[in-house]
Amino acid sequence: MSINDLDIEITADNVHDLAPADLVQSDRVAGRVYTDPEIFELEMKNIFEKTWIxxxxxxxxxxxxxxxxxxVGRNPVIVTRDRRGEFRTLVNRCRHRGASVCEQPSGQANGFTCPYHAWSYGLDxxxxxxxxxxxxxxxxxxxDMGLKTLRTESYRGIIFATFNEDAEPLEEFLGDVKLWADRFLKQGGGYPIKVIGTHRFKFKGNWKIQLENTTDGYHFPIVHRSWMASVDAETADMLSFMTDPASTCHDLGNGHSVMHMVPEHIDLDDDDGSEPLQPRFDDLVAELKSAGVDDEQIRKLVRSMHGTGSNLNLFPNVGxxxxxxxxxxxxxxxxxxIEHVALGPDAPAEIAGPVIRERxxxxxxxxxxxGFGTPDDAEGWERVQRGAQTSPEMPIMVNRGLNRETxxxxxxPTSHSTDESGMRAAYQMWKKMMSDD
Known part of the structure; x- marks a missing residue:
C-alpha cells in the first residue's frame, strides 16, 4: 500500500466536514487550511502554544x-535578561486585570509596572x-501572582519559548537543524553575529503560505527576476541553482528543512582560496585593509557578505x-x-562599521x-490567499520532485532545491500536531 492509498478524496461536498488533519495529503493540501477561522484557532492552540517558538x-x-x-502565537510576551543573566519569557499581562505591563518594543528596565493599578513585577x-x-x-x-512565565531555552544564542511544560527539550526538537544552524552562525566572518536592524510588514494571507516560501527554490528566478536584473553578474551567477544537481533540499525532521542555493557556501569554513572575491566589494576590501585587517580575515568577511548558501526553515515560525x-x-x-531581522558581525568598530554598512x-x-524581493513575495502570497478563498476544496499542490526524492x-528525504520536500516536511508536522491523537 502506498501513502497515496491512505489519502481521502477531497471534494466541494465533503471539504467542510473533514477533520483538519485529513486536509493534508501526501502530495497536496486543501485550500481550506488557509481560509477556515476554526482551523486557525486550533493552530494557535495545538501548534503555537505546544511547541518551541x-x-x-x-x-x-x-x-x-x-x-x-x-x-508567542497571538500571546504578547516580554523576553528579558534578568539580574543573574538568565533569559526569561513573561506573558505581557498583569495578573490583576490583564492589562499589558510593557508597551515598548525593547529597552532597559529594572522591572515592569502595570499603568492601571501599579502592580509591579521584577525582570524574573x-x-x-x-x-x-x-x-x-x-x-x-x-x-502566586507573578507574571506567567514560559519555558525558555536557547541554542547558541537563538532563544525559543513555549507554553508547553511537557515539550521535548529544545535541542531534541531542533535535532539535525543544529548542524545547519551552526553553519548559519558562521556568517560573522570569524566573529559572533548580532542583530543590526529589524523591519516589519503585514501581508493579507495565511501564515503557512509564508512558511512554504523559505525553502521554495522553484519561485526564485521567476518572482525575483527584477532583483536578478539589478545585481552584478557574479551575484546572479552565484544563484543560478535551478539546474545545478548539487543544489538540494533536505527534510530534517519535525517539520524543519534546508535548501541549498549556493552549495559552495554551505559551510563558509570550507574555502580552498580559489573563489575570487566579487569586484563589487573592492572598496570594502580597501577600507578594511586601511584599518589594518589582515587578508585572511578580510576574505572571511567578504565571502560571508551574502550570508550562507542555504535557507533553513524551522517549524513553525522562523527561517x-x-x-x-x-x-x-x-x-x-x-x-x-513578517519580521526581517538583519545580521552582522559583533566585531571591533573598525571592522563592524564598514561591514555592517555594506550588509x-x-x-x-x-x-x-x-527592495526587490519583499514586495514581489508578498504579492504572490496574497494572490494565493485570494485564490484559496474562492474554492476551499481546490488542492494546493506540493508534489514537485516527489518522484525523485531519495x-x-x-x-x-532529499530532492532538488526547486522541489517541494520542505513543504511536505512542514505539512506532515502540521498534520501530526493537528491530529486528534
Missing part, C-alpha cells in the same frame, strides 16, 4: 535588564509590590535565511506579520520595504 537572539538582550516585546516576573496591600490580607499570596532571520507571526486566518545595503536591496546518507 522563536522569540529573540541574545544580541538583542545584551545585559541584565535588557528586554524585548514580542509574541515575580510580583514585587501592590499599592494599598491591606485589602489583600488573607485573600491572596503575592508569591534562518541566508543572511537574516525571517520571523512570521499569525494575526488571523488571513493576516500575517545593510544588501539587506535593503532585497528584503527591505523598498534518502541522503544521513537519512534525510
Amino acid at each position: 522563536w522569540v529573540a537572539h541574545e544580541s538583542e538582550l545584551p545585559k541584565p535588564g535588557s528586554f524585548k516585546s514580542t509574541y 516576573g515575580k510580583l514585587r509590590g501592590i499599592p494599598y496591600p491591606d485589602g489583600y490580607e488573607g485573600v491572596m499570596d503575592k508569591k 534562518l535565511s541566508s543572511a537574516f532571520f525571517r520571523v512570521l507571526r499569525p494575526i488571523s486566518v488571513d493576516e500575517t506579520v 545593510l545595503r544588501i539587506h535593503e536591496n532585497f528584503q527591505g520595504p523598498f 534518502l541522503a546518507p544521513e537519512g534525510w
Whole structure:
C-alpha cells in the first residue's frame, strides 16, 4: 500500500466536514487550511502554544535588564535578561486585570509596572509590590501572582519559548537543524553575529503560505527576476541553482528543512582560496585593509557578505535565511506579520562599521520595504490567499520532485532545491500536531 492509498478524496461536498488533519495529503493540501477561522484557532492552540517558538537572539538582550516585546502565537510576551543573566519569557499581562505591563518594543528596565493599578513585577516576573496591600490580607499570596512565565531555552544564542511544560527539550526538537544552524552562525566572518536592524510588514494571507516560501527554490528566478536584473553578474551567477544537481533540499525532521542555493557556501569554513572575491566589494576590501585587517580575515568577511548558501526553515515560525532571520507571526486566518531581522558581525568598530554598512545595503536591496524581493513575495502570497478563498476544496499542490526524492546518507528525504520536500516536511508536522491523537 502506498501513502497515496491512505489519502481521502477531497471534494466541494465533503471539504467542510473533514477533520483538519485529513486536509493534508501526501502530495497536496486543501485550500481550506488557509481560509477556515476554526482551523486557525486550533493552530494557535495545538501548534503555537505546544511547541518551541522563536522569540529573540541574545544580541538583542545584551545585559541584565535588557528586554524585548514580542509574541508567542497571538500571546504578547516580554523576553528579558534578568539580574543573574538568565533569559526569561513573561506573558505581557498583569495578573490583576490583564492589562499589558510593557508597551515598548525593547529597552532597559529594572522591572515592569502595570499603568492601571501599579502592580509591579521584577525582570524574573515575580510580583514585587501592590499599592494599598491591606485589602489583600488573607485573600491572596503575592508569591502566586507573578507574571506567567514560559519555558525558555536557547541554542547558541537563538532563544525559543513555549507554553508547553511537557515539550521535548529544545535541542531534541531542533535535532539535525543544529548542524545547519551552526553553519548559519558562521556568517560573522570569524566573529559572533548580532542583530543590526529589524523591519516589519503585514501581508493579507495565511501564515503557512509564508512558511512554504523559505525553502521554495522553484519561485526564485521567476518572482525575483527584477532583483536578478539589478545585481552584478557574479551575484546572479552565484544563484543560478535551478539546474545545478548539487543544489538540494533536505527534510530534517519535525517539520524543519534546508535548501541549498549556493552549495559552495554551505559551510563558509570550507574555502580552498580559489573563489575570487566579487569586484563589487573592492572598496570594502580597501577600507578594511586601511584599518589594518589582515587578508585572511578580510576574505572571511567578504565571502560571508551574502550570508550562507542555504535557507533553513524551522517549524513553525522562523527561517534562518541566508543572511537574516525571517520571523512570521499569525494575526488571523488571513493576516500575517513578517519580521526581517538583519545580521552582522559583533566585531571591533573598525571592522563592524564598514561591514555592517555594506550588509545593510544588501539587506535593503532585497528584503527591505523598498527592495526587490519583499514586495514581489508578498504579492504572490496574497494572490494565493485570494485564490484559496474562492474554492476551499481546490488542492494546493506540493508534489514537485516527489518522484525523485531519495534518502541522503544521513537519512534525510532529499530532492532538488526547486522541489517541494520542505513543504511536505512542514505539512506532515502540521498534520501530526493537528491530529486528534
